[in-house]
Amino acid sequence: MPTMLLIEVRRLLREPQFLVFTIGFPVAFFLIFVGIYAPSQEDGSLVALMLSMAAFGAITASVSTGGLVATERSLGWNRQLRLTPLPAWGYLAVKAAVAMLVALPALAMVLVVGAIMGVDLPVLTWLQVLAVAWVGVLPFAAIGLLVGTLATQESAQGATMITMLLFSLLGGIFIPVAILPPAMVTIARALPSYWLADVAARPAVGGGVPWEGVAVLAAWFVAAGGLAVWRYRRDAVRV
């Protein structure tokens, strides 16, 4: 599997448009929102916006990577892999790892732009924010794989887009949860997208470990990952 991961990464680097898109998108949104709202370092709104956009970038990157599984399924690539001893979960594990690797530069780039915009944190805190946010991307890697194993090649792009938007909008990434009606808040608190930005902010703004958030993120990871493996196993028949 290390060879497979290496080859997968080389494949992605060969098509740099994808990486440029996953990095460029959240950075552009970040800059636009900074222009509109002029958030400040003092009241913490700049940090909050930065982490929302970092979460958005990471979600976009990991869910789109998972969506690529649909293309490989229609190619018959997974049929080829079934003729090797690689188990179903092995393929999905490699794909999840790739999704995580793709999310990392998107996350990091938004943080770098945040620093340039005036977010001022100790080096250790920056690293903690990055590390926590990155681990928080795991459920989205799993959700992406689930989309990739359910969608067809034709529907994959749309399905990826809808998944991203739903999680971003309902999870309060574009609209602060504070201004939403209570019902929407309840929904948001059940979504991993809400908690991704929240847990990532903790090293910077303090407040201890949000166990509810950790539980929601873990539950989504286990549920989406389990369903993806189940679905992929059943998918032996030619598409």
Added chain:
Amino acid sequence: MNEPPPIPAAHHGAAVALSGLRRSYGPVRAVDGVDLTIAPGEVVALLGPNGAGKSTTVDLLLGLSRPDAGEVRLFGRSPREAVQDGLVGAMLQAGGFPEEMTAGEAVRLVAALQRRALPPVEALRKAGVADIAGQRLGRMSGGQRQRVRFAAALVTDPDLLVLDEPTVAMDVRGRREFWAAMRDFARTGRTVLFATHYLAEAEEFADRVVLMRSGRVVADGSVAAVRSLAAGRVVALTLPGADPRALAALPGVADVRVDGERFRLTCTDSDAALRALLRDHPAAHDIEVAAHGLEDAFVALTTTKED
């Protein structure tokens, strides 16, 4: 002392043993009761028109799809076990490598996933694609891509090689080189099963032909045996003014077709027919005797009576 239950001789040590295999897709019975046993070292062609159930049979055999009924054993194991033990290599019809991968990466990847494998370079060389190993699959011709898949099948160094329509996208030269590589592989005593609708390929490369139609095996035997199933030989002759009915009455003649002064006699016993013809019609000339090609057998056996 208890006698162990006897093992059916045909299944003992068989490379492939399919019994009572059935698979439907909705109302379509793609595979409708296939029994097939292949001994190690045999080179078998699975021949049939499109939609005969060849690819479904191959999928079932490789464990890519599950039979509704029946059983698949490869070297006495389940397909998945045989794959895990590295006994099976396959070139699928709908088995694509991602386009951004290079040929070398594709073969290296498959090799890395196997417990034992040939050096990837060797497999690429055997398949005749070592020179384009650094090229991306998306930039190759269909025939080149097929050969990269062949290399990926070879790199597992399998005891059973399964090929589904292996030469479909290849040009004439590619085909020739492909079959030369295949022959080298088969010469090492390994088992080969290939599905094809090219009669010439079955005729030329297989020891044994299994003919499928509508999900069933309709003929199974050596190329010569399958050919003879479609009844004997054809005697063609020129005989001005002859009565076709008189020719049809000759011993060993099953059917007569007239084309001007030229007659084509389909014979069950061409020797008897010829002796009688020369005795009764000494004016017959330009006589040709030809065996039915496999093509005729193919058409005869794969055409449903009703149509």
